[in-house]
Every structure is written in C-alpha cells, then in structure tokens.
C-alpha cells in the first residue's frame with residue numbers, strides 16, 4: 001500500500017489532500033524526528049513529505065502530487081492531454097518559485113522566527129513582491145473558473161495548497177478577489193477537509 005510520511009500541518013498536508021482526491025488507499029506515517037537515520041534513508045533531505053509507493057520513493061511535495069494525480073487519479077484531476085499536463089507542471093512550478101518562497105519569508109518573519117529575530121520590513125518586502133504573481137493569478141481566474149478551465153485539477157490543488165498559509169500570516173487578498181474566492185472554493189473541498197482532519 002502507498003505510504004505518505006508527514007503530518008497534515010506540514011507540506012505533507014498537500015500530498016494527503018492529493019491522495020484523498022484520488023480515493024486511493026494509503027497509510028499516513030508520522031515521522032517525529034526528521035533527521036533520524038531510518039528516516040534519512042527514505043528522504044536524505046530530512047524533510048516531509050515523502051511518498052513510498054510499494055518501494056518507489058519520491059520526495060518534493062509537487063513531484064509527489066503530480067505523480068499521485070497521474071498514477072492514481074483520473075481526468076479531470078489529472079488532465080487527459082499532454083497540453084493539460086504541461087499546464088499542470090507550469091502552475092505547480094510557478095506556485096513553488098513565484099509564490100511559496102515569498103509566503104515562507106512572510107511566515108518566518110511574522111510567526112516562525114523567535115520574536116527578536118523577526119523583521120516586519122522583510123515581511124512587507126515579500127508582500128510587495130507577491131503583488132505581481134497574485135495579479136497574474138487573479139487576471140487568469142477572471143477568465144477561467146479553475147486554472148485549466150471549467151474543472152478542478154491537480155494544478156488548482158497545488159497552487160491552492162501553497163496559498164493556504166495566507167490565512168495564518170495576515171496576507172490581505174482583498175485586492176485579488178477572484179483569486180481569493182477561488183482559493184476558498186478549492187480549500188473547501190471535502191478531500192482537503194479530510195486531509196486537514198488527519199494528524
């Protein structure tokens with residue numbers, strides 16, 4: 001059976017969500033100490049998530065999610081055309097490089113770092129840098145209900161999961177109302193609620 005290492009409160013939450021969307025049977029493995037030698041054998045980075053699909057080991061949450069969608073999901077979650085796959089790669093990589101890096105900077109400087117090391121100027125600079133990619137998302141979603149058209153795909157799941165921390169870091173999305181509405185619709189999906197209820 002497929003095993004997914006990591007808790008729903010970490011980036012593993014997005015892979016639990018992807019697995020739940022497909023309906024495949026899987027087992028969640030809570031890791032605890034990520035630098036212990038047994039865990040480093042499955043993920044030498046010492047990070048979660050890691051997927052073990054009957055001996056095929058994968059790490060990096062977006063790679064895991066694209067694999068899960070392709071192997072265990074069906075259209076529309078994993079589109080049926082190569083062009084659709086290309087769009088899923090595009091939005092997933094865009095989410096990680098253009099959006100997640102900035103959200104993490106805000107998260108670090110508003111929540112994660114010890115209070116004495118936080119610098120609101122760094123957080124505000126990241127908020128500023130996010131304006132352009134968030135406008136790209138909002139403009140796109142004005143023309144299309146979901147990222148690839150009328151139906152929810154793994155591209156929506158991946159980008160929405162990246163953006164899900166917006167609510168914890170006081171990121172105001174009111175200037176991108178279409179993206180904000182889309183985000184709430186994606187996060188409200190039953191599969192995400194089930195994933196979020198896991199440990």
Ligand SMILES: N[C@@H](CCC(=O)N[C@@H](CS)C(=O)NCC(=O)O)C(=O)O
Pocket residue numbers: 010011012034035046047048049059060061062
């Ligand atoms: N780019 C990686 C990042 C993974 C990552 O940094 N995971 C964090 C949890 S959100 C982690 O494992 N932290 C614990 C550690 O590094 O020991 C991915 O998307 O999978």
